[in-house]
Amino acid sequence: MKVFGGSARLLGLVWTVFAASAYASTITVNNFSFETLPGGGLPNSCGTNCLYSVANIPGWTVVGTDAGQLQPGPPTNTNYFNSVPDGITVAYTNDGSISQTVAPVVQLGATYTLTVAVGVRKDTPDPGNEALVINGNSYFATGTLPTPGNWATFTSTYVGLAADVGSPITIQLASPSGQGDFDNVQLNFAPAPAPEPSSGVLLGLGAVALFGIVRRKRA
Numbered sequence: 001m002k003v004f005g006g007s008a009r010l011l012g013l014v015w016t017v018f019a020a021s022a023y024a025s026t027i028t029v030n031n032f033s034f035e036t037l038p039g040g041g042l043p044n045s046c047g048t049n050c051l052y053s054v055a056n057i058p059g060w061t062v063v064g065t066d067a068g069q070l071q072p073g074p075p076t077n078t079n080y081f082n083s084v085p086d087g088i089t090v091a092y093t094n095d096g097s098i099s100q101t102v103a104p105v106v107q108l109g110a111t112y113t114l115t116v117a118v119g120v121r122k123d124t125p126d127p128g129n130e131a132l133v134i135n136g137n138s139y140f141a142t143g144t145l146p147t148p149g150n151w152a153t154f155t156s157t158y159v160g161l162a163a164d165v166g167s168p169i170t171i172q173l174a175s176p177s178g179q180g181d182f183d184n185v186q187l188n189f190a191p192a193p194a195p196e197p198s199s200g201v202l203l204g205l206g207a208v209a210l211f212g213i214v215r216r217k218r219a
Helices: 002-020 199-218
Strands: 025-027 061-063 067-071 090-093 096-105 111-119 129-134 137-140 151-159 168-175 180-190
Touching: 025 096, 061 067, 067 096, 090 096, 090 168, 096 180, 111 129, 111 168, 129 151, 137 151, 168 180
Parallel strands: none
Antiparallel strands: 025 180, 061 096, 067 090, 090 180, 096 168, 111 151, 111 180, 129 137, 129 168
């Protein structure tokens, strides 16, 4: 019983080492919650305790002439939103896009998961669209639309393809019309799973463990 127990413990340790190579981590997204404001701040009023800018967003690339950051004002002002998912500031775009290319590039078999808080204004019910753009292809996020004034998490998942290895990874938030509102942009990464050790390898390791235990008993 001791022999088999020792072998099992060793095999469990070996399998743990193999499995440990598959872990999830977070890829840095600059100004992910849009709390870093442009140099001029938010100079425009949209009502009581409501401010916005029409300017470049720090850490992001803006395409279009009407995009920026918005502090809609909850809890004292709920004309547009009932709450803000993270902090007090969100990003918006009208008929344009906001994008950011992150530092890592595509790895074969790795899984990239984008999550974005998507808002629907009470007066402008346009959720926009969110995507990972890789090698010219867009992988759009999906989710269940919130009711006007609220937010929901939309998710896009992409697994690294051989044709895309080494390609940049771009997060794109866009609105073809009306106003898209976004917050709390997160990108997670999990490397390709390590291959399971073959039965021959496991049997060999078991034999080594058994031999070591028998030698200790004879000593």
